[in-house]
Amino acid sequence: MPRAFTPKVITANALIEGDVIYFTKDDTWTRDLACAEYLTDEAHAQVRLLEAAQQVELVVGAYLADAAEGENGPEPTHFREEFRRTGPSNYFHGKQAETQQQDGQAA
Amino acid sequence: MYQYNDFDKAFLAERNRQFRAQVERRIAGNLTEDEFKPLRLMNGLYLQLHAYMLRVAIPYGTLSSKQMDTLALLAEKWDKGYGHFTTRQNIQYNWPKLTDVPDMLDALGEVGMHAIQTSGNTIRNVTADHFAGAAADELEDPRPIAELIRQWSTDHPEFQFMGRKFKIAVSAGAQDRAVLKAHDLAVRIVQNDAGEIGYQVLVGGGLGRTPMIGKVLNDFLPREDLLPYIEATVSVWNQIGRRDNKYKARIKITVHETGLEEFRAMVEERFESVRQSFSGIDQDLLQDIKAHFAPPAFRNAPTVEFDRAYDTNPLFRSWVDTNLTTHRAPGYAIVTVSIKKHGQTPGDATSDQMRALAEIARQYGHDELRISHEQNVILPHVHKSDLPAVYDALREADLHTANIGLVSDIIACPGMDYCALATARSIPVAQQIATRFDELKLEHDIGHLQIKISGCINACGHHHVGHIGILGLDRAGVENYQITLGGDATWDAEIGQRAGPGFAYDEIVPAIERLVNGYLELREGPEETFLQAYRRLGLAPFKAHLYPETQANAA
Numbered sequence: 001m002p003r004a005f006t007p008k009v010i011t012a013n014a015l016i017e018g019d020v021i022y023f024t025k026d027d028t029w030t031r032d033l034a035c036a037e038y039l040t041d042e043a044h045a046q047v048r049l050l051e052a053a054q055q056v057e058l059v060v061g062a063y064l065a066d067a068a069e070g071e072n073g074p075e076p077t078h079f080r081e082e083f084r085r086t087g088p089s090n091y092f093h094g095k096q097a098e099t100q101q102q103d104g105q106a107a
Numbered sequence: 108m109y110q111y112n113d114f115d116k117a118f119l120a121e122r123n124r125q126f127r128a129q130v131e132r133r134i135a136g137n138l139t140e141d142e143f144k145p146l147r148l149m150n151g152l153y154l155q156l157h158a159y160m161l162r163v164a165i166p167y168g169t170l171s172s173k174q175m176d177t178l179a180l181l182a183e184k185w186d187k188g189y190g191h192f193t194t195r196q197n198i199q200y201n202w203p204k205l206t207d208v209p210d211m212l213d214a215l216g217e218v219g220m221h222a223i224q225t226s227g228n229t230i231r232n233v234t235a236d237h238f239a240g241a242a243a244d245e246l247e248d249p250r251p252i253a254e255l256i257r258q259w260s261t262d263h264p265e266f267q268f269m270g271r272k273f274k275i276a277v278s279a280g281a282q283d284r285a286v287l288k289a290h291d292l293a294v295r296i297v298q299n300d301a302g303e304i305g306y307q308v309l310v311g312g313g314l315g316r317t318p319m320i321g322k323v324l325n326d327f328l329p330r331e332d333l334l335p336y337i338e339a340t341v342s343v344w345n346q347i348g349r350r351d352n353k354y355k356a357r358i359k360i361t362v363h364e365t366g367l368e369e370f371r372a373m374v375e376e377r378f379e380s381v382r383q384s385f386s387g388i389d390q391d392l393l394q395d396i397k398a399h400f401a402p403p404a405f406r407n408a409p410t411v412e413f414d415r416a417y418d419t420n421p422l423f424r425s426w427v428d429t430n431l432t433t434h435r436a437p438g439y440a441i442v443t444v445s446i447k448k449h450g451q452t453p454g455d456a457t458s459d460q461m462r463a464l465a466e467i468a469r470q471y472g473h474d475e476l477r478i479s480h481e482q483n484v485i486l487p488h489v490h491k492s493d494l495p496a497v498y499d500a501l502r503e504a505d506l507h508t509a510n511i512g513l514v515s516d517i518i519a520c521p522g523m524d525y526c527a528l529a530t531a532r533s534i535p536v537a538q539q540i541a542t543r544f545d546e547l548k549l550e551h552d553i554g555h556l557q558i559k560i561s562g563c564i565n566a567c568g569h570h571h572v573g574h575i576g577i578l579g580l581d582r583a584g585v586e587n588y589q590i591t592l593g594g595d596a597t598w599d600a601e602i603g604q605r606a607g608p609g610f611a612y613d614e615i616v617p618a619i620e621r622l623v624n625g626y627l628e629l630r631e632g633p634e635e636t637f638l639q640a641y642r643r644l645g646l647a648p649f650k651a652h653l654y655p656e657t658q659a660n661a662a
Binding site for chain 1: 133134136139140154155156157158159187189201202203204205206452455523524525532534535538581584585586
């Protein structure tokens with residue numbers, strides 16, 4: 001029997017910056033996993049992946065990543081995706097630093 | 108050191124111009140990612156977990172101060188202020204933007220450096236003994252040969268789209284400091300009974316998912332036969348090597364499946380025809396290259412300052428005893444600068460540290476630096492009278508850690524903190540092990556012990572040849588670390604034996620501590636190293652320390 005479908009988000013790397021991005025409901029890309037489109041239907045997920053991957057001038061390597069529904073939106077279920085949405089553990093670089101910067105600006 | 112001539116400069120400028128145009132075409136949508144990827148890889152540009160990564164070659168690990176300054180500039184201007192020295196004598200930048208990479212490559216070109224063939228299915232950066240030209244135990248400087256191979260392999264039309272990558276290392280020392288037996292092909296400079304210098308060629312070594320120790324393909328080649336012989340070897344493999352399965356594509360599998368004798372016969376046959384196409388121009392070129400590697404003008408000077416500092420400053424003495432190696436010139440020493448400060452990322456240096464190293468080399472080290480596969484920086488030629496000043500300058504830059512060859516001098520690949528291929532993290536494991544043993548203040552008692560950590564089966568962290576190897580895996584969605592014991596990266600190269608079940612992320616450091624404490628109990632005395640004790644006793648007693656519960660259950 002094929003494995004049951006588990007919920008997904010579409011993720012990729014930005015063509016110019018190379019950083020991690022997620023596909024949203026309105027066909028745009030966000031740097032915040034919580035704003036990503038949460039895909040619970042397998043057929044729909046496949047169609048959305050095709051649509052996402054067509055934006056070749058913006059993204060590289062779009063794929064479906066496992067996700068779970070969290071309080072504020074989709075959350076990672078695997079540690080690899082957790083690192084991708086956070087940044088490296090040896091320096092405060094990458095998303096974790098950028099998020100803080102944005103928070104700082106907002107405050 | 109090799110200085111680029113007009114041909115080299117024009118070649119590199121043209122290549123960089125081509126890559127700049129390729130980047131522009133990719134951004135404009137005229138190249139798909141599938142078309143662009145092999146082009147960017149051939150120029151050292153990867154896409155990793157959080158960003159692009161640019162891998163810059165440091166051929167045979169040799170750098171001038173000016174080149175090191177440029178590496179610092181790249182880190183500062185286009186990255187986040189640091190670079191990562193790798194086990195293949197490269198430097199990696201973890202955060203460049205695609206649009207900045209052509210400028211980075213142009214800046215490198217200004218000082219005769221590039222990122223060509225640091226990726227892709229080509230002949231990669233040629234590595235060498237990091238003590239080349241300075242070691243007391245070598246027959247001759249192996250770098251002219253390494254440079255000749257670099258020039259021959261760069262853009263070699265036959266070897267641009269091979270079944271897989273191909274790694275070459277060169278050494279001339281009595282000791283192997285370049286892990287020759289873990290390379291696709293290795294050249295060892297040797298002397299025959301008649302006193303002539305020639306080359307022994309090893310083939311089919313490699314780590315990764317199927318680790319194998321290199322075998323002797325040819326015991327002695329005269330000088331003029333080396334390049335055609337290497338070309339014949341790569342050519343045979345390129346033709347018969349498997350392309351149906353990426354994991355069986357490396358030459359080690361070809362040699363294994365074909366059999367060494369049969370493979371040798373095929374190389375010999377191919378060699379006969381390849382040799383005809385070499386007119387001897389490579390030997391003329393080699394003579395030119397050799398002139399670039401003339402030894403510096405070593406000076407004769409008293410070493411009283413050194414003796415005084417050694418007798419009066421215990422910190423200096425500890426650093427000298429741990430980080431220095433005998434130089435071939437009287438009054439000189441080889442300094443290994445540890446890029447492994449306890450708790451820091453192995454192999455990472457900041458722009459300021461790179462500039463400090465460049466300045467020290469300029470002032471005290473005949474303008475030369477090396478990068479070791481062990482991810483440290485070498486000052487190959489320092490007069491002993493300058494060592495106190497060098498030590499003070501290193502202290503200023505926080506580069507004075509005295510731990511070379513000790514338990515905290517850990518090789519670690521970038522692992523899942525950066526690498527898209529990784530299955531688990533390596534860096535924090537290395538950081539925690541080093542920090543722990545620093546707290547215990549045991550590492551000088553423990554003595555020579557090499558821990559090598561890889562974050563996936565591809566083994567960039569050389570875990571198979573670590574006295575203690577650690578391999579990070581993804582076991583059912585959780586990081587899990589396997590330990591191998593008894594690996595060896597020298598002439599007596601050995602692949603480590605798997606010790607048993609893996610450990611969770613929060614269990615791996617205590618496991619290593621138990622293992623090392625076990626060794627301290629088991630050894631015959633301080634002069635018996637971990638590896639010697641392991642060879643004497645075998646796996647069982649070490650296993651008892653690693654898995655005490657299993658032992659208790661069995662009892």
